[in-house]
Amino acid sequence: MSDTKNVTLPTIAMLGAGSMGRAILSGLTAPGVTVSGGIRVTNRSKARAAELAGIPGVTAYATEHDGDANRLAVDGAELVIVAVKPGMVPDLLREIADSLTPGAIVVSVAAGVTITTFESLLPPSVVVVRSMPNTPAVVGKAVTGISPGNRSEPDDLALVRALFETVGEVVEVPESQLDALSTISGSGPAYVFLLVEALTAAAIEKGFTPEQARTLVNGTFLGASELLVASGEDPAELRRRVTSPNGTTERAIAVLSEADLPSLFTRATTAALTRAQELAAQ
Ligand SMILES: NC(=O)C1=CN([C@@H]2O[C@H](COP(=O)(O)OP(=O)(O)OC[C@H]3O[C@@H](n4cnc5c(N)ncnc54)[C@H](OP(=O)(O)O)[C@@H]3O)[C@@H](O)[C@H]2O)C=CC1
Numbered sequence: 001m002s003d004t005k006n007v008t009l010p011t012i013a014m015l016g017a018g019s020m021g022r023a024i025l026s027g028l029t030a031p032g033v034t035v036s037g038g039i040r041v042t043n044r045s046k047a048r049a050a051e052l053a054g055i056p057g058v059t060a061y062a063t064e065h066d067g068d069a070n071r072l073a074v075d076g077a078e079l080v081i082v083a084v085k086p087g088m089v090p091d092l093l094r095e096i097a098d099s100l101t102p103g104a105i106v107v108s109v110a111a112g113v114t115i116t117t118f119e120s121l122l123p124p125s126v127v128v129v130r131s132m133p134n135t136p137a138v139v140g141k142a143v144t145g146i147s148p149g150n151r152s153e154p155d156d157l158a159l160v161r162a163l164f165e166t167v168g169e170v171v172e173v174p175e176s177q178l179d180a181l182s183t184i185s186g187s188g189p190a191y192v193f194l195l196v197e198a199l200t201a202a203a204i205e206k207g208f209t210p211e212q213a214r215t216l217v218n219g220t221f222l223g224a225s226e227l228l229v230a231s232g233e234d235p236a237e238l239r240r241r242v243t244s245p246n247g248t249t250e251r252a253i254a255v256l257s258e259a260d261l262p263s264l265f266t267r268a269t270t271a272a273l274t275r276a277q278e279l280a281a282q
């Protein structure tokens with residue numbers, strides 16, 4: 001979890017409790033966080049709702065059990081987090097529009113879906129803020145981008161910042177940069193896990209047991225990340241210190257450089273950006 005600090009948030013409705021919704025929920029239910037009025041969470045399946053109902057301070061609703069679940073959850077909520085799949089957002093907004101409390105802040109985490117789409121489907125009495133968190137929220141280490149909507153005041157944005165600070169760091173950007181931010185930090189954990197998978201496979205190929213490989217690789221990623229952050233040094237300089245002239249690392253880096261990683265990551269993030277634009281057009 002992030003460093004415990006006391007924060008009080010108003011009544012929250014979280015619509016959608018999948019990977020991202022539950023990651024945010026872990027911050028909202030952490031020590032030091034008080035949600036006055038409680039947290040209402042909705043999900044499609046009854047099984048997931050039953051699991052969530054066991055969390056202190058959480059009231060869970062299943063849409064497959066109660067067709068009014070989302071409307072009930074948002075009624076009286078001051079912060080409404082929309083955490084369903086992007087393609088489901090328009091129908092969900094139409095469903096809840098008349099049940100929202102005037103002055104409520106609707107916070108989107110949906111990739112691609114624009115503030116204009118939200119504002120066009122919701123009454124003018126509510127405020128929209130768009131965000132892009134990431135799954136390290138589960139351990140209080142998220143990086144979340146937030147962008148103000150056309151009707152949001154500085155106090156609204158400050159409240160959304162406080163919401164996401166329960167799960168990590170927050171960066172404010174204009175909406176025009178939020179899809180780009182998503183290709184870096186929203187999707188970024190997946191890139192890191194892909195590298196972990198590949199290095200683990202190489203360790204097993206070298207004869208280590210899966211458990212040993214996990215210890216070696218996970219420890220190396222954690223140690224290198226902490227060194228990077230704690231030292232504040234340039235990653236290229238830290239890499240240089242590992243790479244003894246004419247040593248073993250130099251040979252490995254020469255092979256990895258054949259892949260032209262900067263160009264590969266530019267292409268990968270551009271592909272993600274294109275997909276965000278497709279989601280916006282849905
Ligand atoms: N995963 C990530 O790393 C990130 C995701 N996001 C965004 O978060 C959103 C959710 O993604 P993610 O959590 O990965 O997706 P999931 O599929 O894991 O979660 C979506 C959840 O919505 C529930 N759901 C479906 N229909 C409804 C409904 N009508 N009302 C309420 N809940 C419903 C689903 O229930 P059930 O499972 O029972 O069908 C499911 O739990 C997306 O918009 C995505 O772009 C943003 C940043 C990062």
Ligand SMILES: O=C(O)[C@@H]1CCC=N1
Nearest residue numbers: 111182185186187188
């Ligand atoms: O893959 C996705 O669409 C979401 C948004 C960023 C991370 N996961």
